[in-house]
Amino acid sequence: MRESVGIIATINKKKYEIEVAPNTTLLDVLRDQLGLTGTKRGCEIGECGACTVLIDGQAVNSCLVLAAQIDGHEIVTIEGLADGNTLHPLQESFLDHDAVHCGFCTPGMLMSAKALVDGDIDPSEEEIRIAISGNLCRCSGYQQIVDAVKEIPKK
Amino acid sequence: MTKHIPHESAELHVSGEALYVDDISASPDLLVGRVVYSPHARARIISFDLTEAKQVPGVAAILSARDIPGHNQMGPVVKDEPCLASEEVTFVGQAIFLIAAETDAQCRAAEKKIKISFEPLEPILTLDDAMARNNLLGPPRTMSRGDADSALQKSVHVIEGELRTGAAEHWYLETQSSLSIPGEGEEMMLYSSSQNPSETQALVAEVLGVQKKDVVVEVRRMGGGFGGKETQGNHVACWSALLAHATRRPVKIRLFRDDDMIMTGKRHRFLVRYKVGFDDNGKLEALKVELNSDAGAATDLSFAIMERAMLHCDNAYVVPHMHVVARVWKTNLPSNTAFRGFGGPQAIATMEHIIDRIARTLHRDPAEIRQKNFYGLTNNNVTHYGQRVEENRLHTMFEQLVKSSDYAERRRAIRAFNASNEFFKKGIALTPVKFGISFTTTFLNQAGALVNIYNDGTVLVNHGGTEMGQGLHTKIRQIAARELGVSLDRIRVNATNTSKVPNTSPTAASTGTDVNGMAVRNAIGTLKERIAESISSMFNEEKKSPTTNAVDIRFERDEIFDSKHPARRLAFADAMRMMVMRQVSLSATGYYRTPGIGWDKIKGHGTPFRYFAFGMAVSEVLVDVLTGAVTLLRTDILHDAGDSVNPAIDIGQIEGGYIQGVGWCTTEEIKWDAAGNLMTHSPDTYKIPTSKDIPLDFRVSLLKNATNPNAIHGSKTVAEPPLMLGISTWLAIKDAISAVTDHNVEPEFSLPATNEVVLLSIEKLKCHTATKASPHTIA
Ligand code: FES
Ligand code: FES
Numbered sequence: 001m002r003e004s005v006g007i008i009a010t011i012n013k014k015k016y017e018i019e020v021a022p023n024t025t026l027l028d029v030l031r032d033q034l035g036l037t038g039t040k041r042g043c044e045i046g047e048c049g050a051c052t053v054l055i056d057g058q059a060v061n062s063c064l065v066l067a068a069q070i071d072g073h074e075i076v077t078i079e080g081l082a083d084g085n086t087l088h089p090l091q092e093s094f095l096d097h098d099a100v101h102c103g104f105c106t107p108g109m110l111m112s113a114k115a116l117v118d119g120d121i122d123p124s125e126e127e128i129r130i131a132i133s134g135n136l137c138r139c140s141g142y143q144q145i146v147d148a149v150k151e152i153p154k155k
Numbered sequence: 156m157t158k159h160i161p162h163e164s165a166e167l168h169v170s171g172e173a174l175y176v177d178d179i180s181a182s183p184d185l186l187v188g189r190v191v192y193s194p195h196a197r198a199r200i201i202s203f204d205l206t207e208a209k210q211v212p213g214v215a216a217i218l219s220a221r222d223i224p225g226h227n228q229m230g231p232v233v234k235d236e237p238c239l240a241s242e243e244v245t246f247v248g249q250a251i252f253l254i255a256a257e258t259d260a261q262c263r264a265a266e267k268k269i270k271i272s273f274e275p276l277e278p279i280l281t282l283d284d285a286m287a288r289n290n291l292l293g294p295p296r297t298m299s300r301g302d303a304d305s306a307l308q309k310s311v312h313v314i315e316g317e318l319r320t321g322a323a324e325h326w327y328l329e330t331q332s333s334l335s336i337p338g339e340g341e342e343m344m345l346y347s348s349s350q351n352p353s354e355t356q357a358l359v360a361e362v363l364g365v366q367k368k369d370v371v372v373e374v375r376r377m378g379g380g381f382g383g384k385e386t387q388g389n390h391v392a393c394w395s396a397l398l399a400h401a402t403r404r405p406v407k408i409r410l411f412r413d414d415d416m417i418m419t420g421k422r423h424r425f426l427v428r429y430k431v432g433f434d435d436n437g438k439l440e441a442l443k444v445e446l447n448s449d450a451g452a453a454t455d456l457s458f459a460i461m462e463r464a465m466l467h468c469d470n471a472y473v474v475p476h477m478h479v480v481a482r483v484w485k486t487n488l489p490s491n492t493a494f495r496g497f498g499g500p501q502a503i504a505t506m507e508h509i510i511d512r513i514a515r516t517l518h519r520d521p522a523e524i525r526q527k528n529f530y531g532l533t534n535n536n537v538t539h540y541g542q543r544v545e546e547n548r549l550h551t552m553f554e555q556l557v558k559s560s561d562y563a564e565r566r567r568a569i570r571a572f573n574a575s576n577e578f579f580k581k582g583i584a585l586t587p588v589k590f591g592i593s594f595t596t597t598f599l600n601q602a603g604a605l606v607n608i609y610n611d612g613t614v615l616v617n618h619g620g621t622e623m624g625q626g627l628h629t630k631i632r633q634i635a636a637r638e639l640g641v642s643l644d645r646i647r648v649n650a651t652n653t654s655k656v657p658n659t660s661p662t663a664a665s666t667g668t669d670v671n672g673m674a675v676r677n678a679i680g681t682l683k684e685r686i687a688e689s690i691s692s693m694f695n696e697e698k699k700s701p702t703t704n705a706v707d708i709r710f711e712r713d714e715i716f717d718s719k720h721p722a723r724r725l726a727f728a729d730a731m732r733m734m735v736m737r738q739v740s741l742s743a744t745g746y747y748r749t750p751g752i753g754w755d756k757i758k759g760h761g762t763p764f765r766y767f768a769f770g771m772a773v774s775e776v777l778v779d780v781l782t783g784a785v786t787l788l789r790t791d792i793l794h795d796a797g798d799s800v801n802p803a804i805d806i807g808q809i810e811g812g813y814i815q816g817v818g819w820c821t822t823e824e825i826k827w828d829a830a831g832n833l834m835t836h837s838p839d840t841y842k843i844p845t846s847k848d849i850p851l852d853f854r855v856s857l858l859k860n861a862t863n864p865n866a867i868h869g870s871k872t873v874a875e876p877p878l879m880l881g882i883s884t885w886l887a888i889k890d891a892i893s894a895v896t897d898h899n900v901e902p903e904f905s906l907p908a909t910n911e912v913v914l915l916s917i918e919k920l921k922c923h924t925a926t927k928a929s930p931h932t933i934a
Contacts, residue, residue: 031178037171037174037177037178037180038170039171040175040328040329040378041177041409042329042330043412043837043838044411044412045412045838045839047837047838047839048412048838050328077171078170078171079171081170087166087169087170091169091170094165094168094169095165095166095169096159098161098162098165098803098804098807100161100162100164100165100168100169101162101625101626101807101808102328102329102376102377102378102623102624103164103165103167103168103173103378104328104329104378106169107168107171128846129849130846130847132846133845133846133847135846136326136328136838136843136845137846138325138326138327138328138381138811138843139328139379139624139625139807139811140810140811140814141807141809141811141812141814141853142810142814142845142846142849143810143849143853143855144806144810145846146846
């Protein structure tokens with residue numbers, strides 16, 4: 001097996017040229033190599049959604065993606081959701097609706113929600129429930145999260 | 156307080172900046188720790204050889220029980236839990252060796268090279284087996300009122316039965332984690348995900364053979380706890396500290412999800428047997444209950460959990476004659492532990508199940524039977540253990556909820572629906588919860604705080620409670636701001652740290668805000684007295700007359716002033732600068748012990764609780780008779796949070812607690828195989844509720860005009876009680892199933908009611924109807 005693979009990817013609008021081990025996941029590279037610890041490890045088998053990031057606008061579980069696969073792609077993590085110091089409307093809405101309890105699921109939840117609202121500015125409650133159903137939350141009853149996504153403050 | 160105040164760390168959470176143990180960047184020296192655990196449920200360790208494993212590149216240390224410098228013990232109450240197994244293993248998942256290496260891959264490579272041989276022994280893996288072999292963990296306990304036996308003989312109706320409730324996994328999103336950093340000499344600093352930092356500190360000191368003064372444990376936040384980190388957060392802390400001690404380097408252990416599920420304890424499984432007597436109107440006359448719990452391999456908190464179960468067998472109802480006997484059994488499974496509700500859910504599910512059966516026996520609406528048996532407002536309001544149910548809100552809440560949920564109308568509609576649908580049945584249930592608030596281990600009802608005011612007018616609050624998502628720090632911050640009369644942005648709540656507030660109790664038993672809020676208030680009271688004293692003399696030094704008295708000094712809206720002469724005032728920040736110039740100490744501790752409680756464990760009598768929390772829910776479900784699939788159609792909850800300190804946080808806790816209860820009652824099924832291996836050790840086999848499982852229509856509200864005289868600022872804790880409202884879903888499912896026989900036959904039912912349980916229950920009912928119908932068919 002090769003020791004490492006060189007990849008070039010855009011992460012949160014910044015261009016990275018990095019060497020990664022061929023068997024490392026995107027999740028591990030984000031957290032351990034790039035220090036982007038906002039993306040969480042919940043199960044590492046693609047079942048909990050805590051590690052959700054966007055790859056070319058699509059929500060994916062970064063624990064299921066090999067880092068080498070992101071070569072040439074554009075990644076957005078929770079750290080890239082806000083615009084500088086201005087929170088993304090979804091982040092505002094999570095604050096307004098108390099959709100954050102322990103917060104461990106929050107980054108992944110926000111990224112799944114972002115992928116949804118980017119594709120459909122006015123999703124129905126049912127669509128929201130389906131869109132975040134791959135993101136487990138053990139603290140809330142999901143309702144506050146669903147409401148937060150439904151009632152994003154209009155800019 | 157109606158203003159919306161979000162969680163104190165919410166901004167950090169939505170931006171991904173909030174740090175959990177696994178996110179803390181330690182030095183480049185950091186080692187990864189791994190726990191090697193037993194593959195056998197019960198076996199003798201014959202021999203082992205670590206030589207080859209230690210040679211794997213990158214490995215810094217591999218430890219066995221022999222390498223523990225202090226005591227090989229981490230039992231929280233009873234010392235029956237070795238930190239590392241030495242001679243015998245007693246469950247699959249029990250730690251035997253610890254490895255520290257540069258990377259996780261190296262740890263795993265080393266694990267493969269460990270040589271160990273076992274002599275397997277026959278394990279005990281079920282409650283039934285433990286009971287058959289009389290494998291008790293300790294002596295049985297009883298709690299009695301009146302004479303249940305003779306009352307049962309006189310009752311017109313007597314029914315008996317058995318109920319099994321399942322185990323459940325906490326499934327905190329953040330698995331057990333701890334980072335240990337060795338300091339000078341014996342010093343050890345730990346960043347832990349623990350609900351009980353003081354106990355973590357004590358056990359780490361014990362295994363390292365050092366003293367508590369040498370160990371500091373800090374908890375910024377947990378990614379969920381739910382009781383799972385009340386004692387079992389100590390384990391990873393001890394293990395990481397041992398490795399850090401041995402290598403003199405920082406070591407982090409974060410359990411992989413599957414390992415966490417395999418190694419840690421769950422909610423106790425219960426087997427309950429009961430015999431109940433009641434009259435023609437469904438009034439309870441006598442109840443005998445036998446509670447059996449599966450403790451797993453060690454004591455942990457099993458006896459306290461069983462005690463709470465014994466204290467909640469009544470739930471919300473007067474039972475004139477009651478006899479409870481409780482037995483805690485030992486098996487070869489991970490030691491079961493605290494989980495939101497702490498024995499309450501199993502007992503309350505039993506009582507609600509009993510009421511449901513009474514209603515079916517008498518062909519009455521269960522809600523009516525419930526209301527009839529509620530504790531009274533002025534009489535019939537003493538529990539089986541002698542505590543009076545004060546401030547009883549059951550009746551008010553029942554009236555309000557029946558109305559707001561449109562219960563009667565929906566009951567009629569469901570009857571009509573069921574009459575005209577063969578393959579789908581609907582069911583509805585209303586269940587209450589009455590939950591005692593306080594640790595039943597009385598000395599634990601205490602808390603400490605340390606409040607520092609700085610000369611720029613900002614305030615750092617330290618207290619003994621830990622934040623696990625329940626919003627404790629947010630509430631503490633609000634309480635501190637209110638007490639000091641300053642705006643929230645002046646106040647920060649520090650990470651919980653054993654060097655700031657010592658000898659604290661766990662954040663558990665729903666007491667977090669109640670006791671820590673009071674301790675903070677007391678610390679601030681001391682500070683205000685000192686400040687008022689100095690400020691009044693300062694005013695008086697200006698020779699104003701009449702003079703200012705310290706008692707008239709007020710703290711409001713970021714100002715300090717003389718209420719009798721309101722012109723004499725100072726901005727809070729200016730005043731604090733002056734206080735330092737005037738040599739006034741701006742640091743104070745606060746302490747609180749819950750008053751008015753007293754509990755005789757031996758007699759099983761007294762006032763174990765400061766007050767009771769109340770909640771009530773109506774849930775409606777749709778059951779697919781052909782598949783057993785259940786849809787939660789609508790849930791209405793009315794909950795008593797007193798004068799809520801933060802209504803939005805409380806509503807979130809109620810929704811979350813209810814859904815956790817629904818999980819325990821429906822989809823969450825823990826299974827072990829015949830050798831004691833956990834079969835449901837990952838999220839693809841163990842199903843906690845997702846956003847698709849919540850009620851289609853979910854309505855939660857707080858009881859109005861409900862000041863609680865017994866806790867901080869008139870509030871009431873929320874925490875555990877709403878979990879038990881999930882039982883309404885379980886009984887709604889049973890209601891739907893029993894509609895298959897038009898409520899004439901009692902369905903076979905257990906908890907959780909998985910699709911499989913539902914389907915089998917329906918199939919049995921169908922057979923029953925078929926056999927009953929057959930003679931007529933033949934005739
Ligand atoms: S950590 Fe990737 S889905 Fe759970
Ligand atoms: S907020 Fe704790 S898991 Fe979602």
